[in-house]
Amino acid sequence: MSRPRVLLADDHRIVSEGLKGLLADDFELVGMVEDGRALIAAARTLKPDVVVADISMPHVNGIDAVAQLKKDNPDIKVVFLTMHQDSAYARRALDAGAHGFVVKHSATAELVMAIHAALKGQTFITPALTGDLLRQGNKSSNIDDAAKLLTARQLEILRLLAEGRSAKEIAISLAISPRTVEFHKYQLMEAHGLHSNAELIHFAIKHGVVTI
Known part of the structure; x- marks a missing residue:
């Protein structure tokens, strides 16, 4: 009897290597990739039964990648394995079509x-997050009115900041200068009374901007 086929996606190769032994008895590991773009390509080629993916990955974050995978194949199963221990991330994972959300230390x-x-x-x-999710019920994760006032460029930069990208990395990704990134970041913080990157990320989660 063939075992279910699993594709791993994590930008830390050492994590994927460490999962090999954990999965070996129950599943066939068909591939390991290190960014969201590679995940989409590998899933189309390898056709796994289950994708185990991180959320924060280069090029395309895990949730955006999975949303694309679900368009290609609505039946594919996805489990997120992440460092993010926040019910807001779990809710976004479920909204993208995931069947599981596990934090790495578990x-x-x-x-x-x-x-x-x-x-x-x-x-x-x-289990540590299920209570929060039940209290949230089926609240919409759509961008709310406060976030809708942001420009398209501000939304792009805010999403990337929430993924932990530096100004230099964002500049390269969007083909703009680091100074332009810092300018938009300053405008965001001034407009919404924010004083740190942590507050920016909290704003992004609270107002439905991030998809990570």
Whole structure:
């Protein structure tokens, strides 16, 4: 009997290597990729049963990549394995079509269970976050009125800042200068009374801007 086929996506190769042994008994590992763009390409070629993906990855973040995968193949199962221990991220993962959300420090105890649940069409969320998600109910994750006042460029920069990108990395990604990035960041912070990167990220999550 063939084992379910799993594709891993994490920009830290050492994490994927470490998961090999954890998954070996139950699943066939068909590939490992290190960014969202490669994930989309590999999933189309390898046709895995389950994708295990990080959220913060280069080029295309995990949630945007999975949204594309679900367009290509609505039946593909996805489990996110991430450092983000916030129900807002879990909600966005579910909205993108994920069947599981596991934090990395719980991977040994929970990842195999999450994959098996996904294969059965069930949803597995790290228990520490389920209470918050139940309290949220089915609240919309769409961008709210405050975020709709931002320009398209400000939204792009805010999303990338929330992914942990530096001004230099954002500048390269958007083909603009680091000074332009800092200018837009300053405008965002001034307009909304924010004083740090942490407050910017909180603003992004609160107002439905980030997709990470």
